[in-house]
Amino acid sequence: MRTRPVLVYDGDCRFCTTSVAFLERLLRPDCSITPWQFADLASLGVAQRRAEYEALWITPTGAVHGGAQAVARLLLRAGKGWAVLGALLTLPPFRRVAHGVYRIVADNRHRLPGGTAACALPADRR
Template identity: 70%
Template sequence: MRRRTTRRQPVLVYDGDCAFCTSSVRFAERRLRPRCEATPWQFADLARLGVDRRRAEHEVLWVTPAGSVYGGAQAVARLLMSSRGGWPVVGALLTLPPVRWVAHAAYRLIARNRHRLPGGTAACALPSSARSSRQPS
């Protein structure tokens, strides 16, 4: 879904209730320094971004200023392509078949098991409907 916007940089939308996701985003901000705004979906104006809540609960999203939305491994690829150093090359490789297919499978495997990974917590394994909802007031 595309939506017109006046944003100047992409937005990375992630699960702020998941410690693994939050730790991963903080690591990327410190080490990769991507050119984007990172925000938990729980605090994002999803309608303004043109993103459905179910999709935001399911995968990390990269929303371009023009309104294009990339999810999962392709969102990670876009994050890497916006980073400094040699990371844009890695990100570009993740967009090419068959690497893209492998990246998708790896992303789904990690997403299903994020509660078992370093930084993960039991809350990461819960469906979003069972977690505490932290909506902005």
Template identity: 70%
Template structure:
């Protein structure tokens, strides 16, 4: 297991990559951000199906948080004012609302700025994907 938390995201999605790049520059969290396509998912205890479905936060102890809770962990890790927001996102009803907003954004990311039609396709059907014989 890594010594720092790992933020795993979809590196083939321009919206996801832009969002992670922006947030890591703004928040300066103590974590490693890596696209799932280049991560050792087995070592992280994550399936490719889950990594394709949502952003993931993997703690140094191997606990995996997905979607809005991964974002909450990122904010908590950043500290300061961001930690307050991250803490709020872990509590009902904000947690429930954050989950709904996250799913809405994730489902429609191909329509958002930086998104592309490829973001709507499963990874094995994206342009440039290679079939395994």
């Protein structure tokens, strides 16, 4: 049984990898961080299709939070002032905005600095 949450991200996307590395250095969260390509998704209770679509935060009890809510959980786990920001992202008005911003970034990550063709989601997933 896991005792720490797991953050799962797209390790083939340089934008995602760079973003996660930056957040890991900045926040130093108490969690495991792994690309979905190297994760045992079945044991985490996550389908590959979902892991391809969004970052995931999986709690030790198996609850899965995706996209902006995964980021919110990461911030909450980081503590200090970051937890306040994470908590705000879970509240209704901010949650909706955070989801929209996350989708815009995720759907266009191949166009962002560090993004490559490997970052592009298939057309049916954008």
